[in-house]
Amino acid sequence: MKKSKTYDIVTIAIVAALYVILTMTPGLSAISYGPIQFRVSEMLNFTAFFNKKYIIAVTIGCMISNFLSFTWVDVIVGGLSTLVFLSLGVLLFDRFKEDYFWNGQLNKAFFFFAIFFSISMFTIALELKFVAETPFLLTWGTLALGEFASLFIGAFIMDKLGKRVDLSR
Template structure:
């Protein structure tokens, strides 16, 4: 088991803070919650494909940001879903990291993960169904589409940034 250095912990804290700010700050917060879930902050998920320590960073950021929606229930449902499905995505799709789509704009592992993670939004749709009686399938569809759009946007941004920043460190 790897022990985190002080630098690792600082990077985890910074990424978590960026996730929180990109989720809760107006006007981004208006589209980050409820039935559409277009979170610009979801681009941070792809950092975990470069270094697994960012799985922890994104999970912490998501959990803290979710305190602003349904409180502690969403901290555990949304944060837990992020941890489980991002972790599964790393296991399932990391082998495709050297393949690209759309003339090198998006990595194949990022594209496949975006589809997978968008489907995982059923957990949040279930949460809204049980907490507020909102329609499950409609929310799953709209949140899945919002998640896919935000992840595709994020995949492009992170892929471009990776040309200038070494996210593997």
């Protein structure tokens, strides 16, 4: 059966909404912003490995989350950073999607992406240096560690979910 554009729009909206919910829910929102953060919603980055349309979904979710809680600068910087580095990450690491570490427990594409995307947090560290006057290297380090932790945990969850739910549609 052929998919419709309506289906794509709805699934993009659902993933974007899930990103916002996982970022803004009380309790989770407390750890989702600032120089030290752990965004549970970042695990949704891995949906882009199942279908590239989710690059837009995650970018929109990130931009809405940033709009609701920080500044317009974060909407632009965070949104563009997500769009660029998520797209690049999928382009670079998609070829490892069928390969695993640890006897099939950790998807190689997801692991490599987690490292890559964590390094990309320099963009947010630069933003925070100018907007909130935080020290760049320390902020980059804490952002990268938080990003890696959330993506590393999310890699296991999204890989298992992707085996049970058809995320490629």
